[in-house]
Amino acid sequence: MQEVILKAFFIVDNFLPIIDPYSCTMSSSVVSSEFVHTGYGKNYVKLIQLRRDGPVHYVKEVEVNTQITLNNHRDYLFGDNSDIIATDSQKNTTYILAKQFGIETIEKFGMLMCEHFLNKYRHVVNAKIYIEEAPWRRIEKNGRQHVHAFVMSPESKRFCEVEQKRGEKACVAAGIKDMKILKTTQSAFRNFVDDEYRTLPDVDDRFFSTIVYCRWTYNDVTGLDFDRAWDIVKSAIIDTFAGPPETGVFSPSVQKTLYLAEKNALALIPQVDTIEMTLPNVHYFNIDFKRFPKMEFGGSKQDVYLPTDKPSGNIQATIRRSQTSKL
Numbered sequence: 001m002q003e004v005i006l007k008a009f010f011i012v013d014n015f016l017p018i019i020d021p022y023s024c025t026m027s028s029s030v031v032s033s034e035f036v037h038t039g040y041g042k043n044y045v046k047l048i049q050l051r052r053d054g055p056v057h058y059v060k061e062v063e064v065n066t067q068i069t070l071n072n073h074r075d076y077l078f079g080d081n082s083d084i085i086a087t088d089s090q091k092n093t094t095y096i097l098a099k100q101f102g103i104e105t106i107e108k109f110g111m112l113m114c115e116h117f118l119n120k121y122r123h124v125v126n127a128k129i130y131i132e133e134a135p136w137r138r139i140e141k142n143g144r145q146h147v148h149a150f151v152m153s154p155e156s157k158r159f160c161e162v163e164q165k166r167g168e169k170a171c172v173a174a175g176i177k178d179m180k181i182l183k184t185t186q187s188a189f190r191n192f193v194d195d196e197y198r199t200l201p202d203v204d205d206r207f208f209s210t211i212v213y214c215r216w217t218y219n220d221v222t223g224l225d226f227d228r229a230w231d232i233v234k235s236a237i238i239d240t241f242a243g244p245p246e247t248g249v250f251s252p253s254v255q256k257t258l259y260l261a262e263k264n265a266l267a268l269i270p271q272v273d274t275i276e277m278t279l280p281n282v283h284y285f286n287i288d289f290k291r292f293p294k295m296e297f298g299g300s301k302q303d304v305y306l307p308t309d310k311p312s313g314n315i316q317a318t319i320r321r322s323q324t325s326k327l
């Protein structure tokens with residue numbers, strides 16, 4: 001057992017202990033604690049993979065966060081680094097595995113990385129890999145796709161998180177973030193609590209704009225086409241929000257649209273187990289043109305509103321496929 005040393009001095013006036021921050025240890029009789037979680041890794045490891053198929057080139061740019069948990073706390077407790085797989089080595093591992101095995105999909109690469117850390121190091125008990133993919137799109141000219149030129153198209157970002165505990169299957173989650181969408185009608189918000197705190201009137205027709213964050217978990221990834229699954233969830237969200245191109249679809253609230261989108265995604269992909277969404281309600285306010293009494297707007301064909309990024313409403317829900325499959 002490590003000798004425990006207390007280096008604390010008490011100011012008599014207010015009993016605030018001054019603890020020597022350079023001492024490795026403190027008296028366990030003064031403060032007793034236990035580890036809830038430990039983990040360490042490298043964040044924002046960026047790499048771009050280039051695959052050449054003759055003149056046709058394919059790119060995949062990713063940003064990877066690694067995190068591993070060891071079977072002991074020697075490093076945190078005693079400053080004993082002998083079990084630490086340096087975050088720098090984790091960064092190198094990311095480059096090496098990408099070079100050796102390629103990145104077919106971010107989900108598969110996340111699974112590969114988890115397996116690597118657990119297989120290579122007996123004292124790693126958990127591995128967690130978060131990956132974001134940069135949205136490069138092939139440049140098109142008159143319907144012809146360019147063989148080696150791309151444009152960054154940040155319509156949305158794809159991400160995944162893979163976590164695997166020693167002796168267990170990998171838990172794979174995928175997601176969409178930063179997808180900003182807007183519709184200019186077919187959205188209302190009425191009949192909410194009417195008390196002394198309310199100033200917002202009922203509205204039958206308003207803008208509906210949000211920045212989609214959606215994360216879902218898979219119950220089984222055997223043979224799963226991750227690209228197709230991601231495209232289907234993205235389309236489910238967009239279709240639920242927008243409705244048919246000619247008419248749109250009515251939304252009574254962000255809450256209802258969010259829930260419908262989640263239900264549609266669950267229905268379309270049997271392997272999706274839980275799905276969570278966060279939809280900020282990005283507001284577009286009316287501008288009071290009555291404040292310009294000397295101006296004449298009678299013949300004006302357009303309306304002008306004020307886009308506002310803060311504050312925004314924040315609507316969330318997570319649903320899970322129930323055992324009976326009835327939600």
Ligand SMILES: O=c1[nH]c(=O)c2[nH]c(=O)[nH]c2[nH]1
Nearest residue numbers: 189200252253254255281313
């Ligand atoms: O769809 C909405 N849901 C709310 O909960 C809410 N609250 C609010 O002020 N506007 C809206 N809109």
